[in-house]
Amino acid sequence: MQNQEQDQPKGKNTFTVIDNRTGKSYEIPITQETVKSIDFRQMKESPSDFGTMIYDPGYYNTAVCKSQITYIDGDRGILEYRGYPIEHLAENSSFLEVAYLLIYGDLPNMEQLNLWNTKIMNHTFIHENLIQLMKSFRYDAHPMGMLISSVSAMSTFYPEANPALAGVDIYKNKQLMNKQIFRILGKLPTIAACAYRHRIGRPYNNPINSLSYTENFLYMLDRLSESNYKPHPTLTRALDKLFIIHADHELNCSTATMRQISSTLVDPYTAVAGSAGALYGPLHGGATEAVLRMLEQIGSVENIPAFLEEVKQKKKKLMGFGHRVYKSYDPRAKILKSVTQEIFNLLGKNPLMVIATELERLALSDSYFINRQLYPNVDFYSGIIYKSMGFPTDMFPVLFSIPRAAGWLAHWVENISDPELRIFRPRQIYLGRRGMTYVPLENRNTEPIPSTLSSYASGLSSRRDVSEVLYSFDESCAIPKTASGSKSQISQSIEQSFGEKLSL
């Protein structure tokens, strides 16, 4: 690009854009280092054109809102909630205090904090019908699936909180808004604990509202028949710190999902369930789980160089490394390293830590990772801490979702109170066919079914496929009643007519 600095008038907060197709010049205002994409729509070759769009898959460089909640400087490794450095909050604050800060914008005074704590802890019990629903899951259901479904089901318990039933404007009422915040923050640990107890086949525990937030959570997870069970204070504090550093991270994928879903004004339970769904993915909250599995697969320090070689050949990914925003050390990973030590002092060192430390050392001295600015992110160490604390791997995304709900709710409040909010509806670049003429079924070509439709057969289907068919199938199987012989013969003939092996 040619630098025409000398020729341009200085001091104006605009870009001058020249459309070389038409020779027209446009002046685009710049506000807060940002231009509005809609200002590009006016640039068109002919009046009937749609106009210019901004293409940004994965939202690499697109701001979708103005926010005052969380600040990240990815190059310098800075993270602040409402202006407060994460290191200070992790050191001095409690999770619920941080949740208040995120949602309401300021640190609470003593009276506000007491009221806030009481309100949240008075909303920890869940409806008996919700407990029944949770009990109906399979004995080995992934706790994250149970959490997502249960939070979604919560919307059915509070019709007055559902804009679809009670009206689109209901959240102009701040009391109603607060009530849902108390419920979601209060009940999430209970749902998470029930999901965990379900998985390990133990009866669910009722919450104890006089305990602190994380103390009560650990109590519900671990109490057996004791009347005075109390989790160890080091574990409670460690969990509090973990919850604080996971509470918000501006527009990460699940929070962007919260913004997207709540832009429709749907109820907050459905929006939180959707956000938790986004968090579950292995590139986001599921990365903690994936890091642990990766470290277990590497198995020992000697295998690390070979593993890194595969990563560099793009056959594998170094989970827990890299971040869309941080191009230096993730400040949360630093805090986690100190928490790790506290947990190891109490419960003993996790052998995976040796592999993780060496993996980090080798990766950080390798040009592949240096050139791409890939550093450990929060998930690299949190999995080892959770594992050392005795949590099963599939609880990791659940342990992430509880604190992140505070961030989601802060963004929910900010989003639906934003006068500039519009329903999220991106554009696409359509590259498909147009104007096709409908061809009746009998006139279509007889080319074989493409391999894109193939699947695999379950053990059950394979067993059934080789078995005799004693009775002809009914119409629902779409096979003529006259068909007879072994099921595999029939499927073979169907497959032949499709021309390709189809495993259904």
Ligand SMILES: CC(C)(COP(=O)(O)OP(=O)(O)OC[C@H]1O[C@@H](n2cnc3c(N)ncnc32)[C@H](O)[C@@H]1OP(=O)(O)O)[C@@H](O)C(=O)NCCC(=O)NCCS
């Ligand atoms: C977090 C993550 C999704 C960010 O992705 P992104 O911003 O789209 O970054 P990109 O995929 O464009 O990565 C840039 C380059 O680094 C490489 N890279 C990024 N993360 C990598 C990783 N964990 N291991 C190996 N290579 C990685 C990419 O292959 C790409 O290389 P290329 O330039 O040769 O194509 C990505 O770093 C990742 O998948 N990390 C592992 C999962 C994880 O830990 N997630 C938790 C995040 S808190």
